[in-house]
C-alpha cells in the first residue's frame with residue numbers, strides 16, 4: 001500500500017484536486033509508478049503556503065503521522081507560469097529532513113500547458129524536462145484529455 005502526501009502550489013489553493021484524484025485512480029502521470037492493483041491512500045493534501053513555500057517545512061511531519069511513505073509535488077508546481085523555482089530545494093529538503101522519497105508531479109501535464117511552455121524561454125531554463133521527466137513521456141492523447 002502506498003501512502004501518499006500531496007503538496008500543491010498555493011497559486012492553485014482553491015483547486016478541488018480533480019485532475020490529481022483522477023490521475024491516481026487511472027494510474028496516469030506521476031501515479032503510473034503504482035500498479036493498477038496496488039492499493040493507494042492519500043494521507044495528506046496541502047498547499048505549499050505561498051511563495052516561498054513555508055508549509056513545506058512542516059506539512060510532511062503531519063503526513064508522516066498518518067503513515068506517509070512518499071510525497072508528490074503536484075504538477076501545478078511544474079506547469080505554472082512560471083514553474084515553481086523552489087522544486088529542487090523542496091525535494092532535497094523533504095528527502096533529507098523527513099527521509100521521505102519525493103516525486104515531482106501528480107497528474108499528466110495538460111497538453112495546452114506544455115505547448116505554451118514550449119514557446120517560453122524560461123521553460124528551458126527551469127530544467128523541468130529533466131525534473132519531471134516521467135510527465136514528459138505521457139501520451140499526447142492522455143495530455144489532451146487533461147486540457
Ligand code: SF4
Nearest residue numbers: 009010048051052084
Ligand atoms: S511557485 Fe512554488 S513556492 Fe510559490 S506558491 Fe507555487 S509551489 Fe509555492
